[in-house]
Amino acid sequence: MPNPEQTVxxxxxxxxxxxxxxxxxxxxxxxxxxxxxxxxLVAVHVVEIDWTQPLDADIAGRSEDVQRVLDxxxxxxxDCQYKIEPVLLQARDVGAALVDEATEQRxxxxxxxxxxxxxxxxxxxxxxxxxxxxKNAPCAVWVVREPIPEESA
Amino acid sequence: xxxxxxxxxxxxxxxxxxxxKAGNDVIILDRSTGxxxxxxxxxxxxxxxxxxxxxxxxxRAGAQDADVFLALxxxxxxxxxxxxxxxxxxxxxxxxxxxxxxxxxxxYADLGLATICRTNLMEDTILGFAGLSTAxxxxxxxxxxxxxxxxxxxxxxxxxxxxxxA
Amino acid sequence: xxxxxxxxxxxxxxxxxxxxxxxxxVVLMEKDHARADQIADEIGxxxxxxxxxxxxxxxxxxxxxxxxxxxxxxxxxxxxxxCQMAKHHFDVPRTIARVNNPKNEELFKHLGxxxxxxxxRMILGSIEQDIPVHELLHLGSLGGSDLELIEAPLLPxxxxxxxxxxxxxSSARDVRSRSGRTRSSPKATRSSRSAAxxxxxxSTASSSGTPSRSADALAVCGRGVAFALAERT
Numbered sequence: 001m002p003n004p005e006q007t008v009x010x011x012x013x014x015x016x017x018x019x020x021x022x023x024x025x026x027x028x029x030x031x032x033x034x035x036x037x038x039x040x041l042v043a044v045h046v047v048e049i050d051w052t053q054p055l056d057a058d059i060a061g062r063s064e065d066v067q068r069v070l071d072x073x074x075x076x077x078x079d080c081q082y083k084i085e086p087v088l089l090q091a092r093d094v095g096a097a098l099v100d101e102a103t104e105q106r107x108x109x110x111x112x113x114x115x116x117x118x119x120x121x122x123x124x125x126x127x128x129x130x131x132x133x134x135k136n137a138p139c140a141v142w143v144v145r146e147p148i149p150e151e152s153a
Numbered sequence: 154x155x156x157x158x159x160x161x162x163x164x165x166x167x168x169x170x171x172x173x174k175a176g177n178d179v180i181i182l183d184r185s186t187g188x189x190x191x192x193x194x195x196x197x198x199x200x201x202x203x204x205x206x207x208x209x210x211x212x213r214a215g216a217q218d219a220d221v222f223l224a225l226x227x228x229x230x231x232x233x234x235x236x237x238x239x240x241x242x243x244x245x246x247x248x249x250x251x252x253x254x255x256x257x258x259x260x261y262a263d264l265g266l267a268t269i270c271r272t273n274l275m276e277d278t279i280l281g282f283a284g285l286s287t288a289x290x291x292x293x294x295x296x297x298x299x300x301x302x303x304x305x306x307x308x309x310x311x312x313x314x315x316x317x318x319a
Numbered sequence: 320x321x322x323x324x325x326x327x328x329x330x331x332x333x334x335x336x337x338x339x340x341x342x343x344x345v346v347l348m349e350k351d352h353a354r355a356d357q358i359a360d361e362i363g364x365x366x367x368x369x370x371x372x373x374x375x376x377x378x379x380x381x382x383x384x385x386x387x388x389x390x391x392x393x394x395x396x397x398x399x400x401x402c403q404m405a406k407h408h409f410d411v412p413r414t415i416a417r418v419n420n421p422k423n424e425e426l427f428k429h430l431g432x433x434x435x436x437x438x439x440r441m442i443l444g445s446i447e448q449d450i451p452v453h454e455l456l457h458l459g460s461l462g463g464s465d466l467e468l469i470e471a472p473l474l475p476x477x478x479x480x481x482x483x484x485x486x487x488x489s490s491a492r493d494v495r496s497r498s499g500r501t502r503s504s505p506k507a508t509r510s511s512r513s514a515a516x517x518x519x520x521x522s523t524a525s526s527s528g529t530p531s532r533s534a535d536a537l538a539v540c541g542r543g544v545a546f547a548l549a550e551r552t
Contacts, residue, residue, distance in 0.1 A: 051346050051367065051381035054321070093364030206396050208422050230372055233403075234396035241426060256374025257400065260408045 010039050010109030010140070014102045015084065016094075016133075017045040019069045022113025024076045026144050030111050031082035041084040042105055043073040046097045049090050060090050095132030103138050110137050114145040122148075154178070155219040157245070159205030159235045160226030164251075166191035168223065173198045180214050183226075205235040208242055217243040224250040229257055236266055240300050249293065258294055265300030269293050320344070323385040323411075325371030325401050326392030327351070327358050330417060334389060336362050346380050372397050374404060382409040391417040391436075399423070402432045 015030050017023045027043065034041050047060040060066045070086040077084035091097030102110045110133060117125050124145060134141055154177045158165045161183035169181045170193055179198030182205045183189065189200045203210035205226065216222065222239040224232035229252045236250035249267045252258040258270035269292065277287040320343045324335050327349025335347040339362055347362075348371035349355040355368035369376035371390070382388065382404075388411045390401035395418055402414035415434040418424050421443065424435050 051379060052383060053381070054384070055344070091364075096364040207420065208426070228396065230394070230396040230400040233400050237399075237430060238426060241429060254373055256408075257372075257404065260374065260404055264403065264407055 009033055009037075010107075011037065012040045012105060012107045013042070013109035013111055014098065014105055014107040015041055015043045015073070016098050016110065016112045017043055017069050017073055018113060018115070019045070019065070020113070020115040022115040022144065022146050023069065023073060025146065026111050026113040027073050027076040027084065028080055029144060031077050031080035031084070035080075035082060041077065041082065042087055042101075042107065043070065043077075043084045044087045044089060044098065044101050045069050045073075046089045046091050046094045046101075048094055049092060051092070055090055055092065057090075060088050093132075095129040095136070098129070098133055099136045099138070108139045109142060110139055111142045111144065114143055116146045116148055118149075154221060155215075156180070156221045157211075157214070157216045157219045157223070157239070158182070159222075159224045159232070160251075161188035161191060161200070162225065162227065163191065165223070165225045168225070169198055170196060172221075180216060180219070182210070182214055206231050206238065208238055211235075211238060211243060216245070218245070219243070220246045222246075222248045224248075226251075229254050233257070233261055233266070237300070240266070262294035263297045265296040265298045267293055267296050320386045321381065321384060322346075322387045322389060323371075323377075323380055323382055323405070324348070325388070325390045326398075326417075327354050327366070328391070328393060330391040331389075332358055332362075334391060335365065339363070339365065348376065348380055372400055372404075374408065377401070377404055377409065382411060385409070385411050387411070387413045387415065389415040389417075391415075393419065395419050395423050395427075399427055399430065399432065402427070403430060406431055406433075 010033075013030055013034065015026055027041075030041055033039075045060075045066065047063070047066055049055055049057060049059060053059070066088065070088060073084060074086055087101065089097050089101060098110060098112075101107075112130060112133060114124055114126065114130060117123055130143055134143070154172075156169075156172045156177045156179050158169050158172075158179065158181040161169070161181050165181060165183070166188075169179050173179045173196060179196075180201060181189075181192070181198060182201045182203055184202070184204055186202045189202075192198075192200060199214065201210075201214040203214065205211060205224065211217070216239065219239070222236065222243070222245040224235040224239075226232055226235075232250040232252060236248045239245040239248045247267070249269060250261065251271065252261060252268045253271045255270055255272050258268040258273065261268050273288075273290050274292055277290060280287045322338050322343055322345050324331050324338075324345060324347045327335075327347055331347060331349065335345050335358070338345045345365050346367060347358060347365055348367045348369060349358060350368065350370040352368045355366045359366040367376065367380050369379070371377060371380070371392075385405070388402060388405035388409075390398035390405075392398055392401075395416075398416040398418065402416045405411040405414050413433050414431075415436060416427055416432045418427055418435050418437040419439060421437055421440045424437060424440070427435055
């Protein structure tokens, strides 16, 4: 058991879900680390609403796909015998919403996954969310990149 | 016929020459005098440097009461505005605006302005060339109704506006 | 209220910022990516880095549900097209255009733009003593008194009568109370050109005019214009 005084990584972490293959991985990782200091975990799924609809349009709450993303996070946490609080958000921009949520939740860690993309020859599309979060988050940011699948490596 | 062409690009220049050869009075405008190099040295029409969306410039060039007015610059919006000035303020008979954005081309035809859309033209022509079926769009989208204000001339005769709230 | 602002120059930027601060839903369209990013950094994720003149991008920006579209780019032709597309293609109830060339105002209004903002006109107005140009023109003050000489065009149909002048006078009051701020510009700065024009118009009026007198004003009517001495507000 490491010395908590020196190795506490976080007390409250926001785990950003993206509906992809990296979600289960980062929830397991977060649960494993959080357990040591009984840190709190909040799983946040942000649904981007385009401008043709008002921000409070009834979209995410009704979408089964969206519910499944949160269900999977909760189930994964349960498998690890840890509790994760699910949060569903609608926003114009995922990055900005994650930063706002981390601030509001007073999180000291924001965890994101970077999935391997098989299309277009296979690569890691870093997109705009991760750079935005890295630049603007109030807390530490942990980006977990997936390994490259063996058949492509 | 009096023909006014705004924009002395490739198309504007060849049309100016063609209209002139056919015995018409041609006035061609462009914001850059360099553009007039495309006109043949034999061109006897009137080449005027100036902004075709400026009513004063158009009047000074003699565009009012023209029979044909063609807005053919590289800017869709400049063409739309020049064409609307011609319709509303200059009492021009037939007005055509080149609008390369298909959405705007259709929207302004709906609004009462004849438009020609290079994107649509090329799409249909190339699909046809490749043997595919096309949308069968007419090359010039005809005005679908009278342009707002087209029925009455926007003239000095309008009463001097009372101090307006706007 | 959902406001769609097109053009991220100084005007668009401050407009969007103020609207956001007063609690409105705002989206700003700016085609220059660097400028769009800069604004997003400062105001938040309300910026769409696309050309607001393109029908496709106007649709993406939610023009279909906008209460107001404000076109404030530096180009009149773009502002006109944005407002017309908003009005006729997306059924936006209220459109506002920035007009740089004052000569375009009439055309824009005529083509259905609901409101026009003309920086050129406003500055002209200030130079012309805060009175809208061509409507009522301040010609000069009578030193030491509360009276000033104003010029007002007579509307077609109004006879050059005492009554016409009174109505001009009362509209003069309206206008001044609306723009009722301190006139700080010193009289000496009025351009000689406008002074010359005033003098010319004045002589036209006095040659064919009919003076009339009422309790607090002296008025002269000429061809198409009236001159009156009015109380300064």
